[in-house]
Amino acid sequence: MNLIDKYVAEVGKHLPLLKGREDVEKELKSTLEDMLEDKAEQAGRPRDEAMEIELLKEYGSPQRIASSYNPHPYLIGPRMFPFFLMVLKIVLTVVIVIMLVLSSIKAVTAFPLFAADFMQVIMQGFGNALSTAIAAFGNVVIVFAILERILPEKEMGDFSNEKDWDPASLAKQPDPDMVKRGDLIVEVVFTALGLAFLNGLFNLPVFTKEFSQFIPWINAVFLGEIILDVYLLVTAKWNTPGRIAKVIIEAVGIAITVILIRTPNLTLFTNESLLNFIKISEEAGAAGLAAYYTTSITLIVILIIQGIELAKALYELLRINYRKK
Amino acid sequence: MENDELVQNMLLELRRGILSLAVLSQLGKEQYGYSLLKALSDQGMEIDQSTLYPLLRRLESQGLLQSDWRIVDEARPRRYYVISAQGKAVLTKLKKEWSAMTATITQMLS
Known part of the structure; x- marks a missing residue:
């Protein structure tokens, strides 16, 4: 040779x-x-x-x-980059705010409130916020890198092709079946983040065994949502299977929430442990009581939001079929 | 002195766009990579090997060129490129655009 x-x-x-x-x-x-x-x-x-x-x-x-032969030298190409930046800013802001709020709650409810512990909780909070922000950054990059490779080149016109933009479209009613790619990408990113975040949250010791049996179902709903979004990104338009899938996902979500509301002992903030809290100190008892009601109230709020989403999905499904006739 | 680098970068960008045009224009008759390189260079268009071959690949994947391996004159096998029908149509349009553009710029610069 x-x-x-x-x-x-x-x-x-x-x-x-x-x-x-x-x-x-x-x-x-x-x-x-x-x-x-x-x-x-x-x-x-x-x-x-x-x-x-x-x-x-x-x-x-x-x-x-x-x-020099690399046909695709970008992880996230110039066509996606403005969107990437936008989503990144939103995600980082939301994640950091959530983490800081969570830490504050933890700091306020931490007991006993010795100064040293308090400082530790705060430092941990900042540490967690930072590491979560870095993880979120990584997740956003991964999602966009995948989208960059999945989305066909021509389809990206919606983002960057100024030529197709018609000022008259400002006055026109938008086609209700058209998919807004930007919204979808934001949704995929947030659903993926939510999935990661919730699964991290579920590991907290406040959740009981009764709750953990629901985790796979909750994950399935989130995954279904992501799959549907990616499908819509590729098809670029709502169609009947897409609408039906949306209705099913929303319905399953509601079913899970309803069962959750009817299941006792979801978190450790049950009556029994509340009694213990109250025995330890009155403030801790109040915090525990608040947490107990927070769980129920959160679930009910989620149920209401899901109900609205289901109604919207059903309406769109009926409308799409009605128009066909 | 520092302007040299700026000028080099801007030249690079200017050239990047016109290289496809130069290559398409020279492939009316078939050439292999190295002979095309020399043909371009003879006419004053210097192009780096590491730019030319990926460019040829790209133009071919876009359907503007055709290529096949051949052994001519008992030499080693070479990949011969020639402009396709689609390439010719594209070249005609590009030529027109190019003349209009150069006319405008020449007028602006005079």
């Missing part, structure tokens, strides 16, 4: 292509041989290793040559 062959093999090793690797290698070898021949002719002597070394030096490092 001479130097040129080794060089070509080295380039091939670094090629970022799946297809056509052999072609590129063959072409490179053929070119290098041609160039070497030229060199020998110019020098007026037969080719030798010194000449090969000089040629390869001129041609450049194998890594650089290989990377």
Whole structure:
């Protein structure tokens, strides 16, 4: 194996292509041989290793040559980048605010309230907010990197193609079945974050065994939502299967919430443990009582929101079929 | 001195756009990569190997070029490129745009 062959093999090793690797290698070898021949002719002597070394030096490092063939040098390309920035800003703000609020609650309800513990809770809160923000950043990058590769190039016109934009569309009623890609991407990112966040939350010791049996179901609803969103991103339009899937997801969500409300002992803030709290101190008892009601109230609020979502989904499903007739 | 680098970068951007046009224009008759490189260079359009080959691949994947491997004159196998019918149509349009653009810029710069 001479130097040129080794060089070509080295380039091939670094090629970022799946297809056509052999072609590129063959072409490179053929070119290098041609160039070497030229060199020998110019020098007026037969080719030798010194000449090969000089040629390869001129041609450049194998890594650089290989990377010039990269058809997709972006993790998140310029077409997606403005959206990425927008979503990133929202996500980071929301995540940091939530984490700080959670820490504050924890700091206020922490007992006993020794100064040292209090400081520790606050420092931990900042630490958690920072690490959650970094994790959220990573998640957003991953979601966008995947979308960058899933979404067909032409379809991205909605984001960046100014030519298609018609000022008259400002006055026109938007097509109710058109999917707003920006909204969907935001939704996918937040659902994915919510999924990660909730599963982190579920590990807190306040939740009981009764609650943990629901976790797979809750995750299934979230995953269903994400899958539906990605499907819509690809189809770009609502259709009957999409609407039906939406109704089913909302209905399952409501079913889970209803069962949750009817299940006692979801969290440790039950009557029994409340009695213990009250025995320890009155303030702690009040905090526990608040937490107990918070669980029920949260569930009821979630139920109301889900009810509205289901009604909207049903309405859209009926409308889509009504219009077809 | 520091302007040199700026000028180099801007030149690079200017050239990036017109290289496709230059390559398409020279592939009316078939050429392999290295001969195309020399043909371009002979006419004053220097282009780096590491730019030309990926560009040829891209133009081919866009359907503007066709290529096949051949052995001519008992030399080593070479990949010959030639402009496709679609490429010709695109080139005609680009040529028109190019003349209009150069006319405008020439007028602006005079």
